[in-house]
Amino acid sequence: MKFFKESNNLLKDPSGLRKRLRDDGYLFLRSILPKEEVLNLRYQILEICEEAGWLRQGSNFIDGQTDRPPITERDDEYVPVYAKIQALEAFHRLKLNKNIISIMETIFQESVFPFPSTIGRIAFPRNNERATPPHQDWIFVRGSVDTLSCWVPLGDIPSEVGGLKLLERSHKAGFLGPRPSAGPGGRTVNVDPSLEWVQSDYSSGDILIFKMLTIHSAAPNTTKDLLRLSVDFRYTGESHVIDEEWLLPHFYDLGEPFRWEILEKEWCDSPTAHYWDRFPNLKTQKHEIFWE
Numbered sequence: 001m002k003f004f005k006e007s008n009n010l011l012k013d014p015s016g017l018r019k020r021l022r023d024d025g026y027l028f029l030r031s032i033l034p035k036e037e038v039l040n041l042r043y044q045i046l047e048i049c050e051e052a053g054w055l056r057q058g059s060n061f062i063d064g065q066t067d068r069p070p071i072t073e074r075d076d077e078y079v080p081v082y083a084k085i086q087a088l089e090a091f092h093r094l095k096l097n098k099n100i101i102s103i104m105e106t107i108f109q110e111s112v113f114p115f116p117s118t119i120g121r122i123a124f125p126r127n128n129e130r131a132t133p134p135h136q137d138w139i140f141v142r143g144s145v146d147t148l149s150c151w152v153p154l155g156d157i158p159s160e161v162g163g164l165k166l167l168e169r170s171h172k173a174g175f176l177g178p179r180p181s182a183g184p185g186g187r188t189v190n191v192d193p194s195l196e197w198v199q200s201d202y203s204s205g206d207i208l209i210f211k212m213l214t215i216h217s218a219a220p221n222t223t224k225d226l227l228r229l230s231v232d233f234r235y236t237g238e239s240h241v242i243d244e245e246w247l248l249p250h251f252y253d254l255g256e257p258f259r260w261e262i263l264e265k266e267w268c269d270s271p272t273a274h275y276w277d278r279f280p281n282l283k284t285q286k287h288e289i290f291w292e
């Protein structure tokens with residue numbers, strides 16, 4: 001396995017950091033988020049998984065052990081559990097962390113807007129044929145092609161638990177027409193099998209930033225019983241345009257309870273609720289599906 005280049009040494013070299021992202025299509029950064037905050041969110045999500053009966057009885061629930069047949073994003077059983085996760089204030093707060101924002105501001109060289117729509121992933125073991133397939137984010141995110149994705153492991157993710165892998169410099173191939181596929185997102189792109197994927201063992205607090213056209217995919221979870229938990233965020237510079245769909249909660253297409261007024265009910269007085277109202281200059285474009 002080829003490992004990610006770590007870019008922490010460029011954090012004090014803004015032009016070097018931007019060049020690395022331009023050249024390689026990603027930045028892998030260690031220990032950016034406070035571990036306690038990441039682990040606290042993992043704890044809250046696993047509490048919900050335990051209530052749903054997804055965890056092995058008698059196991060230490062923070063380990064995320066499951067003996068259930070795999071459940072995939074959007075399965076009937078997934079949706080009510082995911083609605084509870086989407087209703088956690090901590091789930092939406094993490095993307096507002098000042099360390100990530102400051103890195104994004106260094107990259108964009110202006111104030112940045114964290115997208116309200118936040119995606120959580122619970123990837124089951126023994127489900128690799130329905131794991132996230134190789135894809136570029138732009139068909140899903142649209143708006144400015146300079147928008148960035150930021151993938152965050154919730155807990156340590158050794159390579160056997162999967163995590164995210166990507167193809168270095170693949171953004172240079174431009175936009176690739178996708179085709180239908182199993183797994184989250186439901187779209188994939190053809191990948192030359194001789195290309196070498198890069199990956200890492202992830203620790204709580206690490207982040208992986210990548211460009212809209214960088215090809216990435218779930219790495220296989222080869223354990224027999226460990227859930228992989230992660231979140232993915234999107235950011236863009238304030239002068240860039242965002243597709244208005246990303247102002248809505250993830251899974252809004254399923255209707256209630258994926259509505260902000262429902263999800264934010266318990267924490268509507270916190271600064272996390274509707275923080276985007278504090279961005280008066282936001283540039284949005286109408287949601288348009290341009291690729292079926």
Ligand SMILES: O=C(O)CCC(=O)C(=O)O
Nearest residue numbers: 121132137149151218232
């Ligand atoms: O975590 C996953 O399985 C998929 C994440 C992803 O594709 C993304 O962050 O764009």
